[in-house]
Amino acid sequence: MRKKRAVVPGSFDPVTYGHLDIIERAQAIFDEVVVAVIENRAKNQLFDLSERAEMLRDEVGRWPTVSVDTFSGLLVEYMKKERAQIIVRGLRVMSDFEYELQLALINHELAPEVETFFLAASGRYSFLSSRVVKEIASYGGPVAEFVPPKVEARLKKKYLLERG
Ligand code: ADP
Numbered sequence: 001m002r003k004k005r006a007v008v009p010g011s012f013d014p015v016t017y018g019h020l021d022i023i024e025r026a027q028a029i030f031d032e033v034v035v036a037v038i039e040n041r042a043k044n045q046l047f048d049l050s051e052r053a054e055m056l057r058d059e060v061g062r063w064p065t066v067s068v069d070t071f072s073g074l075l076v077e078y079m080k081k082e083r084a085q086i087i088v089r090g091l092r093v094m095s096d097f098e099y100e101l102q103l104a105l106i107n108h109e110l111a112p113e114v115e116t117f118f119l120a121a122s123g124r125y126s127f128l129s130s131r132v133v134k135e136i137a138s139y140g141g142p143v144a145e146f147v148p149p150k151v152e153a154r155l156k157k158k159y160l161l162e163r164g
Pocket of ligand 1: 009010011012013016017018019021022088089090091092096120121122125126127128129130
């Protein structure tokens with residue numbers, strides 16, 4: 001049987017414990033998981049693409065079937081290139097739902113062989129987003145509960161530099 005290869009796409013600006021929870025659960029289900037960091041032109045990112053990928057690599061090493069990659073352009077094209085059939089996305093609150101469903105439908109239209117697989121966010125992370133973490137860190141607030149220590153250190157450095 002063909003191996004089930006799943007892609008977890010996202011900006012990961014920066015990776016949080018919410019993302020890692022989804023990645024951990026995905027690797028327990030699928031044979032191989034690629035965490036794909038999107039080079040997103042529309043979004044204003046705090047960390048550049050290679051920094052975001054590096055932070056992820058620091059964390060996913062504990063799972064042998066998980067790798068980290070970067071891409072730009074259409075997700076479905078990337079899926080074809082990677083010979084992956086499943087897109088894994090996390091669903092937090094209802095407000096995620098409309099957007100995520102729209103994306104899933106469009107991707108399915110563009111590439112019918114690709115399926116989107118939703119995992120419900122764990123209760124303890126269902127309020128957590130990279131945006132909230134950046135907001136707190138920008139005011140020097142505590143983020144240790146939400147991101148791994150290495151990410152926390154990078155956030156501190158980034159905002160200290162920004163404040164000058
Ligand atoms: P995007 O930039 O595409 O919105 P993110 O980097 O914010 O992506 O997130 C990538 C994926 O992780 C998305 O599927 C998102 O719903 C999911 N995700 C983000 N935060 C959490 C969380 N706290 N719990 C579960 N899933 C999450």
